[in-house]
Amino acid sequence: MAKTVMGLFDNRENAQTAVRDLESAGIVREHIDVRMSEELLSQYGGASSREEDEGFWGSVRRFFGMSEERDIGEGIQGMSPGDALVVVHADDAQADRVAEILDEHGAVDVDERRTGAPETGLRTEAGRATPATRGAAAGGEEERRIPVAEEELRVGKRPASRGGVRIYTRTVERPVEEDVTLRDEKVQVERRPVDRPVSAASEDELFKENTYEVREQTEEPVVEKRARVKEEVRVRKEPRERKETVRDTVRGTDVRVESLSPEEEREFARYESEFQSDWQAKYSRSGLSYEQVLPGYQYGYHLGNDPRYSTSSWPEIESKVQRDWDARGQGPWDRFKDAVRSGWERAHRH
Incomplete structure (x- = not known):
C-alpha cells in the first residue's frame, strides 16, 4: 500500500540534503516534492488549487494535525519563513527508511513548534506515515533501538616463513696419486763361441743374407676415472609445537544513560x-x-x-x-x- 511521508525542515539546505540521500536510497525523484512555506501559503490561497490537488492538501492537513472543520491555512501559517516541507510518496517497504532519512537530516517537531511542548514520535495514519521529530519510531511508539556491539577475538593460524638453510653444490678438483708396477723389456745381444758341423741341406741357407728383428715391449700406465657416490647429505624438517599467548584489544559498545529533565x-x-x-x-x-x-x-x-x-x-x-x-x-x-x-x-x- 502506498504511503505519503512528510518532513518539515527549518531551511531549504537541510531539505535538499535529505532529498539527495533519498535519491541515493532508491527513491525516484518524481516521487519527491519540496514545498517552501511561502509557496504553500500562496498556493492554498486559491480554491482551484485545492480542488485540483485535494489528495496533496489532505496529506498536508493530516501532517499538521488539522481537523476537517479547521482551515488548513492555520497550520501552514504556523510555519516559519524559510521552512521547507518534503513530501515523499513511497511504498510500504520504503516508508520506514524514508522516515529515517528525513529524521536524520533534522525534520522538526511540528507539535512542539505549535504548542511549545516537546513530543517525539512518528504520527501514522492508514496508508500514511509522517515524521515529526528526530529519533522517532514507526507507529507513534516512543521507542528507539540502540545496537550494542562487541567484538570477539578469534585466533587462527597461517603459515609464515621464518628462515631456514640454503645448500649449494659445486665441483672441486684435488690432486691424487697411486703407485703401479710396470714391466719393461730390454734386448740383450750376446755372442758365444760354438763348434758343430753343418749339414749339407742347411749349408746353402746358412750362407744366405738374412735380417732378424727382436722388439722390446714396455708397459704404460692407463688412467680411467669412474664416479662413485661416497657420501649423502640429508635435509629434512622436524615439526615442533609451541604455545604462544596472543594479546590484543576488542571494541565494545558502552551504553551510558543520562536523564534529561x-x-x-x-x-x-x-x-x-x-x-x-x-x-x-x-x-x-x-x-x-x-x-x-x-x-x-x-x-x-x-x-x-x-x-x-x-x-x-x-x-x-x-x-x-x-x-x-x-x-x-x-x-x-x-x-x-x-x-x-x-x-x-x-x-x-x-
Whole structure:
C-alpha cells in the first residue's frame, strides 16, 4: 500500500540534503516534492488549487494535525519563513527508511513548534506515515533501538616463513696419486763361441743374407676415472609445537544513560537554531552533517547546566571534559570539541 511521508525542515539546505540521500536510497525523484512555506501559503490561497490537488492538501492537513472543520491555512501559517516541507510518496517497504532519512537530516517537531511542548514520535495514519521529530519510531511508539556491539577475538593460524638453510653444490678438483708396477723389456745381444758341423741341406741357407728383428715391449700406465657416490647429505624438517599467548584489544559498545529533565530539553530546543548556525559556520565543509555533530552540542549544553562545571571557565574544565568525552566513545575529541564548547557556552549565557 502506498504511503505519503512528510518532513518539515527549518531551511531549504537541510531539505535538499535529505532529498539527495533519498535519491541515493532508491527513491525516484518524481516521487519527491519540496514545498517552501511561502509557496504553500500562496498556493492554498486559491480554491482551484485545492480542488485540483485535494489528495496533496489532505496529506498536508493530516501532517499538521488539522481537523476537517479547521482551515488548513492555520497550520501552514504556523510555519516559519524559510521552512521547507518534503513530501515523499513511497511504498510500504520504503516508508520506514524514508522516515529515517528525513529524521536524520533534522525534520522538526511540528507539535512542539505549535504548542511549545516537546513530543517525539512518528504520527501514522492508514496508508500514511509522517515524521515529526528526530529519533522517532514507526507507529507513534516512543521507542528507539540502540545496537550494542562487541567484538570477539578469534585466533587462527597461517603459515609464515621464518628462515631456514640454503645448500649449494659445486665441483672441486684435488690432486691424487697411486703407485703401479710396470714391466719393461730390454734386448740383450750376446755372442758365444760354438763348434758343430753343418749339414749339407742347411749349408746353402746358412750362407744366405738374412735380417732378424727382436722388439722390446714396455708397459704404460692407463688412467680411467669412474664416479662413485661416497657420501649423502640429508635435509629434512622436524615439526615442533609451541604455545604462544596472543594479546590484543576488542571494541565494545558502552551504553551510558543520562536523564534529561523536560526543562533542559525545552531549553535546548529553543537554542537549536543557534547550534545549526554554529554548525553551518564550523562544520558544513567538513563533511559532517548536523545530526552527526548534534551529540556534541547536547553534551556541552548538559555540562553547562551541571553545577560541577557551570561556575568554571572553559580552560579549567577542558581536560576533564575531554577525558569524559573520550570515555563515551562518541568520536574524536578534536572533531567535536568546538561543538561541545558551543553548547557549554550557550548554557552559560541563558
